[in-house]
Amino acid sequence: MKAGRKWVILVVAVLGFGAVRLPFEKSLHRELLDVGLLTEPLDIGTRDRIGQTSSAVALGGLRTLVATFLNLRAFGYFTVQKWMDLEETFEMIVDLAPRTRYYWETGSWHLAYNAASYYINDSELPALRRREEWRRSILKGRAFLERGVKNNPDDWSIAANLGFLLSDTYKFQAFRDPDESFAAAAEAYQRAWNTGNALGYVERSAFYALSRVRGREAEALEMGRQLYAAREKNRTPTLLSMIFVLESHVDPPKDPVARAVELFGSEEKAYQVLSGHWFRTRERFPVYGVAGVVKSLESKLGIAEKDSVLNRPLPTPRSLDEMFRDD
Amino acid sequence: MMDHSDTMSVKDSHVRRVLVIATHAFTQLVRMKVFYFLAIFAVIAIGSNFFNLPQHEGPESAGTEVLRSIKSWSLGAMTLFSVVISIVATALLLPKDVEDRTLYTILAKPVPRIDYLAGKLLGVMMLVFVSLLLMDVLMTAVLHIRTSMVLDQRVAYATELGWPQEAIDSMAAEVNAMGSTWSLQGAVLAVFLRASIMASLALLVSTFSTSTLFTATVSFLIYFIGHFQADARDAYLHVGEVGQGLVAKLVTLLVTLVLPDFQLFNVIDAVIEGQVIPLVTMGKLVLVALYYALFFTIASWFVFSDKEF
Numbered sequence: 147m148k149a150g151r152k153w154v155i156l157v158v159a160v161l162g163f164g165a166v167r168l169p170f171e172k173s174l175h176r177e178l179l180d181v182g183l184l185t186e187p188l189d190i191g192t193r194d195r196i197g198q199t200s201s202a203v204a205l206g207g208l209r210t211l212v213a214t215f216l217n218l219r220a221f222g223y224f225t226v227q228k229w230m231d232l233e234e235t236f237e238m239i240v241d242l243a244p245r246t247r248y249y250w251e252t253g254s255w256h257l258a259y260n261a262a263s264y265y266i267n268d269s270e271l272p273a274l275r276r277r278e279e280w281r282r283s284i285l286k287g288r289a290f291l292e293r294g295v296k297n298n299p300d301d302w303s304i305a306a307n308l309g310f311l312l313s314d315t316y317k318f319q320a321f322r323d324p325d326e327s328f329a330a331a332a333e334a335y336q337r338a339w340n341t342g343n344a345l346g347y348v349e350r351s352a353f354y355a356l357s358r359v360r361g362r363e364a365e366a367l368e369m370g371r372q373l374y375a376a377r378e379k380n381r382t383p384t385l386l387s388m389i390f391v392l393e394s395h396v397d398p399p400k401d402p403v404a405r406a407v408e409l410f411g412s413e414e415k416a417y418q419v420l421s422g423h424w425f426r427t428r429e430r431f432p433v434y435g436v437a438g439v440v441k442s443l444e445s446k447l448g449i450a451e452k453d454s455v456l457n458r459p460l461p462t463p464r465s466l467d468e469m470f471r472d473d
Numbered sequence: 474m475m476d477h478s479d480t481m482s483v484k485d486s487h488v489r490r491v492l493v494i495a496t497h498a499f500t501q502l503v504r505m506k507v508f509y510f511l512a513i514f515a516v517i518a519i520g521s522n523f524f525n526l527p528q529h530e531g532p533e534s535a536g537t538e539v540l541r542s543i544k545s546w547s548l549g550a551m552t553l554f555s556v557v558i559s560i561v562a563t564a565l566l567l568p569k570d571v572e573d574r575t576l577y578t579i580l581a582k583p584v585p586r587i588d589y590l591a592g593k594l595l596g597v598m599m600l601v602f603v604s605l606l607l608m609d610v611l612m613t614a615v616l617h618i619r620t621s622m623v624l625d626q627r628v629a630y631a632t633e634l635g636w637p638q639e640a641i642d643s644m645a646a647e648v649n650a651m652g653s654t655w656s657l658q659g660a661v662l663a664v665f666l667r668a669s670i671m672a673s674l675a676l677l678v679s680t681f682s683t684s685t686l687f688t689a690t691v692s693f694l695i696y697f698i699g700h701f702q703a704d705a706r707d708a709y710l711h712v713g714e715v716g717q718g719l720v721a722k723l724v725t726l727l728v729t730l731v732l733p734d735f736q737l738f739n740v741i742d743a744v745i746e747g748q749v750i751p752l753v754t755m756g757k758l759v760l761v762a763l764y765y766a767l768f769f770t771i772a773s774w775f776v777f778s779d780k781e782f
Binding site: 208 | 537538541542545546548549552553636637640643647667700703704706710729730731734735736737738739740741742743745746747748750751754757761764768772775776
């Protein structure tokens with residue numbers, strides 16, 4: 147056969163073969179994308195940022211390996227506290243391996259906890275700048291986790307981590323509106339619980355967060371009662387205290403002391419737990435009805451007024467001005 | 474006219490010839506000491522155990538990152554080794570047979586050229602298969618040991634905290650999913666399938682190439698561009714929407730029709746991240762790989778059938 151003719155036949159065969167497989171490959175590719183076995187192609191920004199070599203390796207089917215290398219690089223940035231570089235590296239890492247829980251959680255941990263703590267103590271910046279950098283780092287950590295949740299709707303741990311960050315005693319002030327952040331925390335915990343894989347504390351945490359949202363006390367009380375009824379293990383001191391507090395706000399009992407004894411089992415136990423709860427103002431837990439019942443219990447238990455817990459100073463919520471001072 | 478037994482015996486003789494050539498090619502490649510790379514792989518598989526960076530998790534979830542790291546490093550090394558071996562070994566075989574004059578001896582006998590090519594390709598695939606099998610055994614062993622260690626540690630912690638049995642079971646299932654699973658074996662099979670396609674493609678290139686270097690270079694280029702094929706296909710199918718011209722349409726069409734879609738085999742990444750590959754999906758990938766391997770082998774024979782030496 148003449149060489150030219152042979153080449154023509156070969157080219158036609160290659161094209162014909164390609165045309166035959168095209169619909170099958172296209173539908174298989176779509177199917178794999180839909181079930182999450184393939185990820186969307188890297189965008190040009192990520193390809194540029196990871197560099198030509200890594201980009202070639204990643205495109206050669208080794209995305210997770212490049213992500214592993216970048217994770218080592220990110221750790222290097224963490225040790226020398228180069229937060230901008232660390233953030234950029236984690237952006238690349240999660241583009242390469244969006245289904246790996248560890249990267250979403252570690253990236254947000256570095257931003258919302260490590261970088262934020264660094265700025266609290268950074269002596270080279272004035273107080274106002276430190277405060278803003280602290281707030282910005284926490285917001286970045288939140289945004290990072292929210293993207294993680296969006297990319298991994300079935301992962302309980304990322305959602306639970308988001309709930310934890312949003313209701314963290316030392317972080318919620320960064321979100322400006324605590325009601326919004328506690329409501330978002332409750333939603334995140336609930337989402338984690340709904341996956342069916344989370345531990346029991348996650349559902350209770352959703353309740354603890356919701357009970358701190360002003361205006362949603364009735365909803366929180368309903369949830370607390372359901373948790374109480376569902377399992378013995380749910381009846382933690384915090385849950386019992388919150389049921390008492392929320393009832394005192396939504397539907398105050400006629401005899402608060404009797405209700406406290408009913409919930410906690412004895413006057414001593416009720417006094418011990420509720421007087422402890424009285425001091426949780428920094429965590430922004432409401433304390434409706436607590437002072438009254440503690441006072442009544444103190445008189446019943448023969449505790450002198452000078453020894454009353456109500457006379458001890460309450461830990462005031464730590465203000466941002468207190469945290470960020472120029473001295 | 475041939476009766477049924479004659480047809481069977483012709484088929485048998487084809488199979489025997491292909492197997493003899495394959496075994497010879499395999500032995501020839503083994504003598505090139507390719508298995509030395511296994512020592513490097515062992516270092517990688519064991520070394521990946523020690524990338525234990527300080528982490529944010531508490532003891533209740535510690536350790537799974539190391540399991541992911543072992544899988545990531547090991548499957549990455551497997552991909553790299555298998556692709557390099559399949560391309561370089563295939564690129565070497567024909568020129569080496571010409572140089573040693575073995576090819577003349579074989580073709581002087583009544584050996585159909587398709588048998589010769591299929592035998593050579595099978596030899597390379599055997600080499601890739603055995604290499605991957607050895608690496609897989611090593612990876613699975615390391616992963617199994619490490620998974621047991623992580624599991625013991627976490628179960629002990631959970632028991633100490635008084636977790637209910639259902640919570641411990643759920644945690645154990647999560648840890649085991651990050652260990653050695655059937656999906657992980659599926660990922661190793663996907664590595665083998667991709668390497669097999671590359672070997673058959675390199676065989677096609679080597680039938681008209683003039684040097685080993687040319688075959689290897691072109692094959693590696695095709696390997697990398699093959700990972701863009703799906704992007705080119707999308708661009709071609711949506712070409713009108715983004716207002717590209719005729720040239721762009723033609724280029725994307727050519728890339729789509731000529732090159733294999735290697736992105737399909739990137740399911741490996743999902744397995745490293747702990748996902749499960751359904752058996753049906755695995756079957757579809759095998760079909761795709763078979764389709765490519767058969768087509769490229771037949772095309773190689775078509776080019777090679779009346780080549781003068």
